[in-house]
Amino acid sequence: MTKTVAILAGDGIGPEIVAQAVNVLKTLQVSFGLDVQLVDGLIGGAAIDVTGVPLPAETLNLARRADAVLLGAVGGPKWDNLERDIRPERGLLAIRAELGLFANLRPAILYPELANASTLKPEVVSDLDLLIVRELTGGIYFGKPRGIRTLDNGEREGFNTLVYAEHEIERIAHVAFRSAEKRQGRVCSVDKANVLESTELWREVVTRVARDYPHVSLTHMYVDNAAMQLVRWPKQFDVMVTTNMFGDILSDLASQLTGSIGMLPSASLDAHGKGLYEPIHGSAPDIAGQNRANPLATLLSVAMMLRYSLGQMELADKVEQAVKQVLKDGLRTADIFSKGSDQTLVSTQEMGDAVVAVLRAAL
Numbered sequence: 549m550t551k552t553v554a555i556l557a558g559d560g561i562g563p564e565i566v567a568q569a570v571n572v573l574k575t576l577q578v579s580f581g582l583d584v585q586l587v588d589g590l591i592g593g594a595a596i597d598v599t600g601v602p603l604p605a606e607t608l609n610l611a612r613r614a615d616a617v618l619l620g621a622v623g624g625p626k627w628d629n630l631e632r633d634i635r636p637e638r639g640l641l642a643i644r645a646e647l648g649l650f651a652n653l654r655p656a657i658l659y660p661e662l663a664n665a666s667t668l669k670p671e672v673v674s675d676l677d678l679l680i681v682r683e684l685t686g687g688i689y690f691g692k693p694r695g696i697r698t699l700d701n702g703e704r705e706g707f708n709t710l711v712y713a714e715h716e717i718e719r720i721a722h723v724a725f726r727s728a729e730k731r732q733g734r735v736c737s738v739d740k741a742n743v744l745e746s747t748e749l750w751r752e753v754v755t756r757v758a759r760d761y762p763h764v765s766l767t768h769m770y771v772d773n774a775a776m777q778l779v780r781w782p783k784q785f786d787v788m789v790t791t792n793m794f795g796d797i798l799s800d801l802a803s804q805l806t807g808s809i810g811m812l813p814s815a816s817l818d819a820h821g822k823g824l825y826e827p828i829h830g831s832a833p834d835i836a837g838q839n840r841a842n843p844l845a846t847l848l849s850v851a852m853m854l855r856y857s858l859g860q861m862e863l864a865d866k867v868e869q870a871v872k873q874v875l876k877d878g879l880r881t882a883d884i885f886s887k888g889s890d891q892t893l894v895s896t897q898e899m900g901d902a903v904v905a906v907l908r909a910a911l
């Protein structure tokens with residue numbers, strides 16, 4: 549049966565990188581019989597410009613009907629002075645919440661060809677393969693009350709609320725333990741339980757859920773130490789499970805261990821296999837429109853979509869193999885390029901075309 553994929557390119561480099569992903573999906577359609585229908589929708593600043601809101605009802609309906617959603621990125625200086633509730637980023641938070649996408653899987657894998665692009669020494673990152681499981685629809689990005697208020701003395705005060713209910717912690721913990729069962733069997737739960745009651749409960753609930761997984765080991769780490777340990781010896785981690793904000797920050801950090809933020813894909817999943825797939829990075833306004841962005845995180849997100857939402861394991865492997873091949877062939881966008889080497893500096897489009905060419909050659 550034909551599957552529907554909603555394509556939400558968004559802002560900044562979003563349209564440039566998503567165009568490469570669409571080319572890959574069309575190649576899989578034409579050359580490998582992938583039965584998908586691609587339907588475009590507006591989100592973020594692009595949606596604000598046309599409809600006045602960052603997540604139009606039409607886009608939400610499209611995403612609800614679709615089997616999977618592919619998203620580029622949202623946001624940019626053009627919309628930064630808008631009223632808080634209609635900024636592009638609120639559209640992204642809203643689609644995650646509306647679709648119930650509570651589990652954000654962010655694998656950080658070092659491709660051997662990029663060992664020299666990592667910020668760490670090759671021996672510290674060789675074979676790095678860790679998975680950050682980030683809670684995505686709760687925590688401080690969603691907690692109420694929130695806002696900016698004026699006090700009696702005229703001074704303004706900004707405030708947010710970090711709150712986690714037991715069921716929110718339980719379900720993300722299960723995702724982490726089930727993931728670890730298929731990997732090296734180790735979960736590290738990252739919190740700030742020494743200071744924050746919300747994550748004191750987090751630690752207690754994760755410890756309770758661990759009893760259902762006798763073959764998985766559980767350790768706990770405070771987030772400040774976790775940030776330090778990630779750059780000291782990242783291979784100590786298999787699966788890291790953490791809150792919305794801590795996962796957001798630690799995954800950007802982890803991306804540099806693999807060479808670039810342009811390399812990390814993500815899957816945001818609900819309880820039933822519905823997923824939204826996007827690179828972990830933002831809209832990169834500093835390089836938008838220059839055909840310089842690395843599209844590989846987005847193409848690897850397509851591979852995750854094929855695997856988790858479209859049931860196409862072999863095609864997922866093929867896309868990942870094609871990414872590995874273009875790196876082996878020495879092709880590099882600017883973010884992963886090292887001068888004085890036998891690498892070829894390529895544009896966003898050229899990198900996308902090269903992946904498509906490898907896929908076609910694999911026919």
Ligand SMILES: NC(=O)C1=CN([C@@H]2O[C@H](COP(=O)(O)OP(=O)(O)OC[C@H]3O[C@@H](n4cnc5c(N)ncnc54)[C@H](O)[C@@H]3O)[C@@H](O)[C@H]2O)C=CC1
Pocket residue numbers: 561620621622623624625637640809810826827828829830831832833834835840841842843845883
């Ligand atoms: N999922 C999303 O849609 C996200 C949206 N944002 C939004 O994006 C805008 C920019 O945010 P920033 O903090 O600058 O984060 P960013 O992730 O967009 O960019 C950070 C740095 O990484 C570089 N970079 C990012 N993606 C790259 C790629 N594929 N290839 C090469 N270089 C890449 C950028 O050029 C920039 O120097 C803001 O409006 C922010 O709110 C930020 C993070 C996630």
Ligand SMILES: CC(C)CC(=O)C(=O)O
Pocket residue numbers: 637640641689796828829
């Ligand atoms: C709007 C932000 C929460 C997006 C972001 O930085 C992310 O999900 O990584």
Ligand SMILES: [Mg+2]
Pocket residue numbers: 796797800828
């Ligand atoms: Mg982020």
